């Protein structure tokens with residue numbers, strides 16, 4: 001009787017180890033190979049595989065980063081994830097263990113502890129190789145950012161002043177231009193796109209651009225933010241078209257890890273106001289400076305995704321609003337900040353926007369115990385930039401919970 005129970009326990013342990021070994025095997029697989037087996041019809045160029053989205057189609061909207069295994073669809077459909085198992089789950093619409101069975105064939109009957117350990121070691125080695133490749137790529141991108149920042153040194157700032165005035169930030173409202181802004185009169189707007197089945201760098205536009213330094217926690221420049229403008233366009237925005245589709249007028253170059261655009265940074269501050277874009281954040285500074293006082297920094301968070309950091313996936317919920325604390329790439333507030341105010345633009349879909357901001361606030365509160373987080377909406381359906389009239393954040397306080 002006892003021996004049967006022990007046998008059963010032994011069999012159960014072996015079965016569990018066999019499953020774990022199969023998962024390790026799948027995780028260690030190259031994303032390239034798995035994408036090829038899935039016949040996704042992707043083309044590779046400089047570290048990216050691109051092509052039609054396995055969920056929603058198109059031509060080149062689906063992208064896999066071969067360095068870290070992350071993938072996403074530009075249309076924002078559910079085709080996003082990380083690693084070979086996620087890719088199989090998304091493409092074949094399978095649950096986790098079914099995807100493992102699909103990739104692995106029949107699961108092994110049993111494996112020994114040594115075999116399992118050796119598989120884990122193999123996977124760790126593959127992981128290490130990928131991380132090293134990603135780090136090399138990151139260093140190259142930071143070099144590119146420094147190149148742009150250096151080229152923009154010493155350029156006259158009048159065109160940037162004129163552009164900001166078109167966005168309501170006149171010299172009267174903003175007497176001093178932030179030191180983290182520079183100007184380039186003829187900057188190329190370059191993106192990778194698939195042309196005749198090949199991924200290529202395409203110059204879609206050239207023109208004047210406002211260049212902003214993006215600084216990591218130690219103050220070093222790791223990235224630049226570029227805003228192309230056209231002083232004759234509506235709100236100063238240029239029309240950048242690619243195959244008839246209008247493109248955003250902003251691009252970054254470099255590594256954004258934990259970084260921000262430090263627009264206004266007093267010597268001492270314990271409150272940080274952060275909007276997504278430069279214009280929104282400066283508008284908040286103009287409107288709230290008097291109400292909030294001098295010991296307040298105004299930094300732009302670059303993108304909602306960066307302010308949020310990685311969000312935890314919860315079955316049945318597209319946006320959980322809960323931070324994945326294993327991710328260390330999103331924005332990190334300085335450890336001395338006691339109050340963090342996120343400005344919520346009203347011009348985007350409110351529910352995902354709100355979930356992302358809540359995720360970022362929760363992340364900050366976990367990182368800095370005692371920090372107070374707030375999300376201050378800029379008014380329904382209105383970009384804060386359109387609301388230059390002062391409003392007190394205290395009146396619109398919203399508890400992120």
Ligand SMILES: [Zn+2]
Pocket residue numbers: 053054055056057061073074075076077078079
């Ligand atoms: Zn898609």
